[in-house]
Amino acid sequence: MEFLDEFFNYLSSVSPSKLVRVFWFFFFFEFVRFFLVDFTTVLLWKMTAVFRKKRVKEGRNLFWAEKPFVSIIVPGKNEGKHIYKLAVSLKEQTYQNFELIVVDDGSDDDTRAICNSLKRNGLIDIFLSNDVRGGKASAANLGLRYATGKFIIHMDADCSYDRDAVENILVPFYYDDKVGAVGGDVQVRNYKQSLCATLQAIEYTDTISVGRISQSQLGIYRIISGAFGAFRKEALQSVGGWDIGPGLDGDITVKIRKLGYQIHFEPTAICQTNVPVTFNALIRQRLRWDKSLIRFRLRKHSDVFFPNESFRISNFVSFVENITYSLVLNFKWYFYVIDMVLNFTSRLVFIIPMNFLLYTVNNYFKFIVFSLFRERKNVGAEYFMLYMPLMALYFGYFLRLVRTYAYLQELFFRRSYEDSWNPEKSSRQAKALRL
Amino acid sequence: MNRITENIQVVDHKINYSNLVFYVIDTTNSILNIDHTMGYDALILDASDPEYAHLVLRKIRGHYNPEFYLKPVFLLNFKEIKDPVLNKMHDGIMTSYDQIPQMAETAKRIFIKTTQLDNQLVPSFEGQTVKKVLNYMYTRDIRTLKPVVDLNSAIGYTYPELSVNFTSTEEPQVLEILEWADREGLIWPDFFERVYLCNNCSSGSLSYREVCPHCNSANSKSEDLVHHFPCAYIGPISDFQNNIDSSLNCPKCNKTLRHIGIDYDKPSVIHHCNNCDQNYQDAFIKSKCLSCEDDIDVKYLVPKNVNIYKLTRKGRSAATSGFLSSSQEVDDIFGTINMPTFRIMLHYELERLKELPAQKTSLALLHLENIFELYNKSGKKGERRLLEELVAVIRENIKSSDVIAFESSSTLYLMLTNTAKENAEQKLKNLSSLTENLVKKNFNNFKVNLLYKVSMLDTGKKAEVQLQELSKEFFA
Structure with missing residues (x-):
């Protein structure tokens, strides 16, 4: 007292x-x-929504008129146990003109058998499997190599998606030609599982949901989450697909930005994911993420700071x-x-x-x-x-x-x-x- | 006349020796007609033309008449070739007529054994065929049926003693009959090999190949997938190849690949279908039946064990004592009763007729002669379906007091109560025509040969005797 x-x-x-x-x-x-x-x-974004409404509606109409073929790539190792749920949930999407490409990165569990079975039953369109692990970037690149869609959507196997998520993440490409990639809103599904998960869920609502709206409006949005991101295929091909991680999500976004494309965050394209439930696992994840800031921003893409032909403010x-x-x-x-x-x-x-x-x-x-x-x-x-x-x-x-x-x-x-x-x-x- | 030795002379193909008459068959004899050789004690087959010898020996051993198929046959001028019939179905090899005395001894041994055989007929196709094989084995002291690799056989193997009764395309029937004999307890299986047969025509002549899972075409190109470590690019090796030299260059970062395991590896293989342009990694394995040309997923092939069969105690005595079929496979078809019950009912019917002498009851045997060809094509399910439909047709055309029993899947008995023989024959004639139409309609125009025999029940004879007489009359 x-x-x-x-x-x-x-x-x-x-x-x-x-x-x-x-x-x-x-x-x-x-x-x-x-x-x-x-x-x-x-606030400005919200206040100007009325002016964007017509443009977004026209974009949506254009999208539905064209109905582009889309490739959904799901790379991963030992993700077989999640793939069935993901494939079934994708069947619920409002937009169905897509191919589902699952890439098995050298799994040592039942993933291969599960995915082959799902393919036979028509739940997976293309299943590619490597006998030895090559890393997430190479797995995603293998999917890209055989993708035939106009747009590529990168998903994580353990995530689930709103019924209109695929549609919503693609619409921005149709109301802005300069958009090269669109990031979805990643929310935490298991926020009640532990204290650690709850704290991350609050963080995600702050930094990812709102923070990325702000970044997107300011034109400085720089990380499209691997859990849910859509790309123009030609943009991905121009940058040669994904490079070695960790931190490949941010890296690919920067590479596309450097081509002159705009990166858009779409808050209505909602994906739910599970976050680490223990602080030890969280530390490992964040160490990996944070190291990539030095490796990619400060070192690999340091040319962004200097005037050159691809310099953009x-x-x-x-x-x-x-x-x-x-x-x-x-x-x-x-x-x-x-x-x-x-x-x-x-x-x-x-x-x-x-x-x-x-x-x-x-x-x-x-x-x-x-x-x-x-x-x-x-x-x-x-x-x-x-x-x-x-x-x-x-x-x-x-x-x-x-x-x-x-x-x-x-x-x-x-x-x-x-x-x-x-x-x-x-x-x-x-x-x-x-x- | 051709004098060979002091006592042995070949006169007009005939050799008389020690009260036996040998007949020499050579290419001057027509293959089509060998019936005239029936009257001779033993045959000497000139095998200098193996193809001719094969056909003649097959004709002899495949004959329905024991006078023929049990006849001692010796091969002259025989050179060992890969022919299961010639190798296994002779009784001795002669290099010259000088060996006639030894052959005569063998022939006599066979005659003695032949006189010990039981001549009672087994009233079913399977039973008849097995009895024939058991007779042959008994007279030749053979105790084991061994499969032999035979490229001409539809399943790749042949059991000469049994297969000689079938054409090479009918070989799957041999396995069916062996399984039947096994169920009857006549033979005991010992695993030898497993074969996979076409689920459409039961042929084992299959061509296995990897096919595109999308269009089933085998026209594909396989490529290694190459993973370039520094830039994480991964794609088929053709992405890395150029038209100038043999080096591999990464299409993403333009670096030259140097050392597998250091800067690149080949984590997998991908196939490109030249037919539908699809890419795939896990090809389907399909087998093309070279007989009916069906393309079958390997999981739908029918596995069959090719066993070595040893005669059981029952099998050993069956040749001399006969045997009764105890097959129950077709006992549970709706509208029929099993054979033991049929015998009992036949017995009661005879007792009833004794009380009512004015009444007449007929006993009929119906045999689907070539039905095994159909069973081989349609499998067990098809067999079952056919029999059920057959019984349904018969049931619609006979009285509810009449009874039907299957002796085997190709032979059935009917007891037509209060039906005179003439009426029964008319009924059987109608049933034959109905059944033929049924099979033709439901089984791809298959023409079944339907044979029947009718007899009047005689109250003076036992039920079992009347059954045997009817089958003997029929199968003789």
Whole structure:
């Protein structure tokens, strides 16, 4: 009680200028970028929806008039157990003019038998199987090699899709010729399975659902999730398909951006996926994702920062924003911590809970405000509210620490080339050739 | 006259020796007519023309008359060739007429054994055929039926002692008959090999090939899939080939592939169908029947065991004591009763007739002579269907008090109560015509040879005797 009294006394005594001085990291960077910018952009997007409506409707009509043949590629290893559900759910789609291509990347379980059986029964159109694992990129490329559709949709075997997801992800190609790829909205299906899954579900509603609307509007959308993405086939062929991962989703998006295509996020094309349910698995996943920022943004595609014939301002801004907010500010946060420790040592006992309170209030506020713009705004909302206070810890400390560790590993040791996510034979070549 | 030795002379194809008359068959004899040789004790077949010798020996051993098929046959001028009939169905090989004394001994042994045979007829096609084989085996001291590889046989194997009764295309019937004999407990199977037969015509002459799962064409081109590690490109090897040299260049990154396992590998193979332009990896295995030209998925082929069959105790004694069929395969066809029950009912009917001498009851035997050709084509299901339809037709045309029993899947008995022989014969004539039409209509114009025999029940004879007499009259 005595602490609370002192804490509230401190709060009431802090002047606005001092509040900004103490929480400068929050006010100058995070609040501006992840609330003000996102909110303004999404608000504008919503407000201008009426002007887009006609264009979208015409695009949809054009799409249905043409009924393009589409290839759905599902690469994966040991995914046989998921394929039946996926194939059956695809039969429910409002748009049916597609071929389903499943690529087995050297599975060592019953995947081959299952898929052959599904093919015989007409649930799979093309089944390609490699005896030895080559990695997800090569599996996707094999599917692409034999795909005959005008558009390619990349899906993950363990995901499920809204009935109109395939239709909705294709329509943007028909109201904007410059769109080279469209990303779908990936939501978390197993959000009640564990605390870890719940926190990720809240993160997905924030960064993926709303964050990507904002990025798409700003023209800086840079990662089409492998779980659900549609591409013009000629765009994919022009860039030679997918390159070695991890992080191939972001890589392929950047490669298509560099060709001059626009990348669109389609919030009505909804896909549900399962996220890791343990923190250990989550750490492994995020280390892989975060390392790819250094490997692809900073190294492989560093040409985006320099004037050359393929230079585009949108790509430049996208990369600068990404590097700034993900890499620079990540390390700057440690300066902020040092600043607090050195200059506000005696007040740390109040600053830490204050910081926590600030982020939590911001998170609630954002969640409620952004609910206005989200598809399926009621799904899990009450459930998420309960866990919202933990997001400050999850975002502010857990993910930040994981990210820092990943960046250091990749910056100094190029550890992404040792990730078992890729077969060693491919990683060895990629490392030797600095790919 | 051709004098060979002091005591042995060939006079007009005949050799008299030790009260036996041998007849020499050579190419001067017509193959078509060998009936005139029946009266001789033994035959000497000149095998210098193996094709001729094969046809003659086949004709002798395949004859229905024991006087013929049990006759001792010796081969002269025989050179070992791959002919199961010539190799297995003779009683001795002679290099010259000097060996006549030894052959005479063999012939006498066969005669003695022949006199011990039971001549009772078994009233079914299968029974008749098996009895014939058992007779031959008994007289030759053969205890095992061994399959022999035979390229001319429809199933690739032949059992000479049994197969000689069938043409090479009818070989699948041989397996059916062996299975029947096995069920009767006459022979005991010992696995030798398994063959797969066409589900349409039962032929084993099949050509297996990988076909496109989309259009069933075997016209395809196979290529290795190549995975280039550095850029993750993967495609058929033709994507990497060029027209200038033999090097492989990646179509995505233009690098030259150097070393398999280091910068590239071949994770799989892909087939391209030249017929329908589809690509596939898991080809279907289909077998083309070279006999009926049906293209069959291998899982629908009919597996059959080709066994070595040993005579059982029952089988060994069947030649000398006869045997009664206990087949129950066709017992449960609706509208029929089994043979034991039929015998009992026949017995009761005789008792009834004794009380009512004015009444007449007829006993009829109906035999579908060439029905096994149809069974071979239509399989077990077809056989069952045919028999059920046949019984339905008969049932519609006889009284409900009349009874039907299958002796085998080709032979059935009818007891036509209160029906005189003339009426019964008329009825059987009508049934024959109806049945022929039924088979023709339902089984691709197949023409069945339907034979029948009718007798009046005689209250002075036992039921079993009357059954035997009818079948003896019929099959004689």
